[in-house]
Amino acid sequence: MNARDEILARARAAVPGAPVPVPREYRRQGTRDRDALVAQLADRLADYRAGVHHTGDSELGAAVARVLAKTTTLVVPADLPEQWLSGYAGAVRRDDPVVEVLDQPGVSVLTGCAVAVAETGTIVLDAAAAQGRRALTLVPDHHVCVVRADQIVATVPEALSRLIDPTRPLTFISGPSATSDIELDRVEGVHGPRTLDVVLVG
Numbered sequence: 376m377n378a379r380d381e382i383l384a385r386a387r388a389a390v391p392g393a394p395v396p397v398p399r400e401y402r403r404q405g406t407r408d409r410d411a412l413v414a415q416l417a418d419r420l421a422d423y424r425a426g427v428h429h430t431g432d433s434e435l436g437a438a439v440a441r442v443l444a445k446t447t448t449l450v451v452p453a454d455l456p457e458q459w460l461s462g463y464a465g466a467v468r469r470d471d472p473v474v475e476v477l478d479q480p481g482v483s484v485l486t487g488c489a490v491a492v493a494e495t496g497t498i499v500l501d502a503a504a505a506q507g508r509r510a511l512t513l514v515p516d517h518h519v520c521v522v523r524a525d526q527i528v529a530t531v532p533e534a535l536s537r538l539i540d541p542t543r544p545l546t547f548i549s550g551p552s553a554t555s556d557i558e559l560d561r562v563e564g565v566h567g568p569r570t571l572d573v574v575l576v577g
Contacts, residue, residue: 405529412493412527413575419496423550426572435576436461439485442519442572447481452507455485459521470507477514484515490534491527498522500546501538509546518568524577
């Protein structure tokens with residue numbers, strides 16, 4: 376008996392005649408094709424006020440450069456592919472550990488991702504290849520994330536099954552950082568990037 380079953384057994388014993396709960400069956404896999412997943416993710420990201428930029432693999436460097444046109448300093452993970460920077464002419468700092476640098480105006484960060492969830496419009500980072508440390512995407516005001524079409528799945532269970540190690544620290548990003556008060560007045564950039572741009576490749 377696992378801990379969950381033990382807790383439920385104790386609850387049932389404490390309340391005589393309580394109905395036995397039926398385990399809920401979650402949908403673990405989507406049925407949409409690749410193009411539909413890309414379109415759904417783009418739609419969800421736009422709802423969250425993220426910038427969405429479509430490009431092909433050969434034009435990726437130029438697309439990234441356009442998104443970073445107003446950036447004065449770009450911070451990237453140490454292992455970011457050079458192709459992604461091929462069109463960018465500004466200053467590049469690789470995996471700068473100084474938080475004060477990341478917090479300066481005009482600083483952007485460029486990363487990849489582990490996986491993206493179309494149904495929730497969520498990008499998942501797990502600090503693996505081309506993602507860098509968590510501070511890179513939590514401190515700067517502008518985050519640019521490259522998402523390839525083959526990294527997009529329909530559901531959260533599918534996303535978790537794609538992770539190399541789901542027990543390591545994960546960052547789930549659903550649009551720019553935002554919060555609302557009791558009157559639902561939205562404020563962006565309170566606890567993370569005020570601007571999120573997603574470059575969808577393929």
